[in-house]
Amino acid sequence: MCPNPSGMQASIVQGPSKRSAQRQWPAGGVNRAPYWVYSDPAIYAQEQQSIFQGAHWHYLGLEDEVPEPGCYKTTWIGEQSVLLTRGEDGSLNAMLNRCAHRGNMVCREPFGSAKKLYCVYHAWSYKLNGDLSHAAFQHGLRGEGGLPKDFELSEHGLRKLRVGSICGLVFATFSEQTEPLEDWLGEVAAGIRRVCAKPLKVLGYDTQRIHANWKAYHENPRDSYHANILHTFYGTFGLSRQSQESGMVLDAAGRHVYFYTKAGTEKESGDYKQTASTLRSHNDDLKLEDPSILKWRDEFGDGVSVQILTTYPSFVLHQIANSLATRQLIPRGPGQSDLVWTYFGFADDDEATTRARLTQTNLVGSAGMVSVEDAAVCEMMRRATGDGSAGESFIEMGGRGLESGGNSKLSERAIRNFWHIYRQDLGL
Amino acid sequence: MPPLHEQHFRAVENLIYEWARAVDEDRVEAICDLLAPDGRYTVASRFNHDRGLPLAIIDAHSAAQLRDRIKSMRIANIYEPHHYRHIISAVQITGEQQGSLVVRSNFLVVRTMDLDGDMKLYSTGQAQDLVDVSGTAPRFVQRKLVFDSRAVETLMVIPL
Numbered sequence: 229m230c231p232n233p234s235g236m237q238a239s240i241v242q243g244p245s246k247r248s249a250q251r252q253w254p255a256g257g258v259n260r261a262p263y264w265v266y267s268d269p270a271i272y273a274q275e276q277q278s279i280f281q282g283a284h285w286h287y288l289g290l291e292d293e294v295p296e297p298g299c300y301k302t303t304w305i306g307e308q309s310v311l312l313t314r315g316e317d318g319s320l321n322a323m324l325n326r327c328a329h330r331g332n333m334v335c336r337e338p339f340g341s342a343k344k345l346y347c348v349y350h351a352w353s354y355k356l357n358g359d360l361s362h363a364a365f366q367h368g369l370r371g372e373g374g375l376p377k378d379f380e381l382s383e384h385g386l387r388k389l390r391v392g393s394i395c396g397l398v399f400a401t402f403s404e405q406t407e408p409l410e411d412w413l414g415e416v417a418a419g420i421r422r423v424c425a426k427p428l429k430v431l432g433y434d435t436q437r438i439h440a441n442w443k444a445y446h447e448n449p450r451d452s453y454h455a456n457i458l459h460t461f462y463g464t465f466g467l468s469r470q471s472q473e474s475g476m477v478l479d480a481a482g483r484h485v486y487f488y489t490k491a492g493t494e495k496e497s498g499d500y501k502q503t504a505s506t507l508r509s510h511n512d513d514l515k516l517e518d519p520s521i522l523k524w525r526d527e528f529g530d531g532v533s534v535q536i537l538t539t540y541p542s543f544v545l546h547q548i549a550n551s552l553a554t555r556q557l558i559p560r561g562p563g564q565s566d567l568v569w570t571y572f573g574f575a576d577d578d579e580a581t582t583r584a585r586l587t588q589t590n591l592v593g594s595a596g597m598v599s600v601e602d603a604a605v606c607e608m609m610r611r612a613t614g615d616g617s618a619g620e621s622f623i624e625m626g627g628r629g630l631e632s633g634g635n636s637k638l639s640e641r642a643i644r645n646f647w648h649i650y651r652q653d654l655g656l
Numbered sequence: 657m658p659p660l661h662e663q664h665f666r667a668v669e670n671l672i673y674e675w676a677r678a679v680d681e682d683r684v685e686a687i688c689d690l691l692a693p694d695g696r697y698t699v700a701s702r703f704n705h706d707r708g709l710p711l712a713i714i715d716a717h718s719a720a721q722l723r724d725r726i727k728s729m730r731i732a733n734i735y736e737p738h739h740y741r742h743i744i745s746a747v748q749i750t751g752e753q754q755g756s757l758v759v760r761s762n763f764l765v766v767r768t769m770d771l772d773g774d775m776k777l778y779s780t781g782q783a784q785d786l787v788d789v790s791g792t793a794p795r796f797v798q799r800k801l802v803f804d805s806r807a808v809e810t811l812m813v814i815p816l
Contacts, residue, residue: 338703338806339707430709431709431710431711432700432704432707432709432710432711432712433701433703433704433709433711433806434701434711434713434808435806435807435808436807436808436810436811437807437808437809437810438810439810458734460728460731460732460733461728461732514727514728514731514732516724516727517720517721517723517724518718518720518721518724521721521724566807571711582710586710586711586712586715587715587717589711589712589713589715590714590715590716590721590725593713594713594808594811594812595699595713595714595808595811595812595813597725597728597732597733600733600734600735600811600812600813601733601734601735603810603811604734604735604736604810604811605734607736607810608736
């Protein structure tokens with residue numbers, strides 16, 4: 229193995245899969261992403277183990293989605309079906325939605341309410357925390373059949389996950405090694421506390437089915453470089469522009485990031501004017517007949533008009549004007565991912581505020597006038613990169629390293645940090 | 657069928673077809689003239705609708721807002737070029753409300769991509785409409801398209 233001139237070493241995978249052991253990450257390290265990483269089925273399988281069942285916290289939902297004891301939500305972490313429940317004692321619980329008996333799906337509905345979790349196949353019945361309370365005919369009938377005498381209910385519960393909650397957002401992890409949720413979030417927790425400071429109330433859902441690898445989407449909210457170029461709406465209407473006062477916060481480990489920008493704080497500069505005049509996103513033809521959709525209220529009192537917060541590997545919290553939502557990214561094979569948008573307001577919102585939030589949903593989500601482009605570019609990248617057998621991303625905006633670019637939005641620093649954590653998790 | 661419904665059925669059915677044909681033939685702007693100026697056009701999932709959740713993915717509170725969305729589609733948004741084909745059935749006038757006719761119909765939209773010709777069952781659901789027949793031509797006072805899947809394939813930039 230020869231070290232390359234810049235001092236960075238190419239690493240060879242020592243992973244369990246023979247095929248992925250042949251994969252060599254490009255010499256550039258974090259400022260390159262080889263296209264095979266988006267399509268290789270062996271890599272995808274390894275991600276399920278190392279990332280989705282690894283030492284990270286994965287978003288399950290809002291506390292408001294399981295408001296009362298007995299409430300449950302069926303969701304996913306990676307490809308695993310997972311239940312989030314509210315126990316009789318008010319506790320939040322997470323467990324695999326897979327009967328300990330023969331692997332049947334215990335709950336079939338997206339949302340429900342029950343005193344016990346009951347598997348229809350053989351009537352195995354679990355408490356809301358996943359403990360097995362009853363297996364039908366455990367003791368047989370009239371002296372015949374039944375489970376062995378040494379069968380212990382306590383050994384056959386639903387596999388439990390650790391649960392953590394911050395400001396009404398619920399996360400879970402498969403691993404005992406994962407550090408506590410707020411430690412794992414680090415400095416980025418401040419962005420969650422800023423938005424979710426009061427009890428939340430769900431307004432509704434939108435699932436966007438993206439025919440691209442989950443990582444192509446995950447990079448997108450970490451990519452502040454594209455926001456004011458691709459999304460014409462932002463630039464033309466001043467909701468977010470590169471020339472505005474803005475910033476970026478990364479946690480110390482570089483796993484997570486949030487960007488914020490303040491509408492109305494544009495600073496004049498020669499190079500901005502020159503670039504802006506050629507950008508699509510400053511389109512003077514785009515005048516709205518009814519601009520009321522863009523009216524926003526500075527509800528957090530700090531002038532920030534847009535905050536996009538991303539946690540590794542698959543969660544986003546957005547504040548775009550007065551639209552608030554979480555986005556949960558669920559991988560469905562190497563070539564598809566579902567992005568579940570959960571829109572919310574606050575329990576004490578008045579009708580006018582709720583109406584404003586609902587109207588601004590026109591800007592985001594599957595039919596978002598600002599954001600449709602994100603799913604489009606993910607799919608187009610997939611089409612253009614094909615089987616991923618050749619080529620790599622060039623990720624040097626702001627510089628080449630994990631610190632390069634500082635806190636500038638004209639930087640791909642947060643993307644380089646993603647690949648750094650990813651390579652650690654996959655051993656690539 | 658009640659006489660009032662009988663009298664207006666053809667015109668109501670034609671209005672629904674007119675909307676769909678405008679979209680399919682890439683004359684999308686024309687649908688704004690089929691909606692009353694203060695009419696409401698909403699696209700929402702059954703998932704939200706059945707749970708009484710107010711969220712819609714498209715919610716235009718006037719023909720002007722719908723025009724704005726179509727303008728954005730034409731000159732701002734980026735997406736792979738495609739077309740819709742509406743297949744509509746089961747048009748029924750089911751009642752009256754505030755002087756307008758309550759109408760239900762089924763839709764299926766097949767989306768065809770321009771580049772590779774790929775076809776997909778893109779969306780299916782029920783149109784829940786309020787049609788005003790008091791003027792020279794029927795118009796939608798309210799058009800709510802409730803699509804059956806909780807998921808949208810890639811994106812929705814052409815209105816349904």
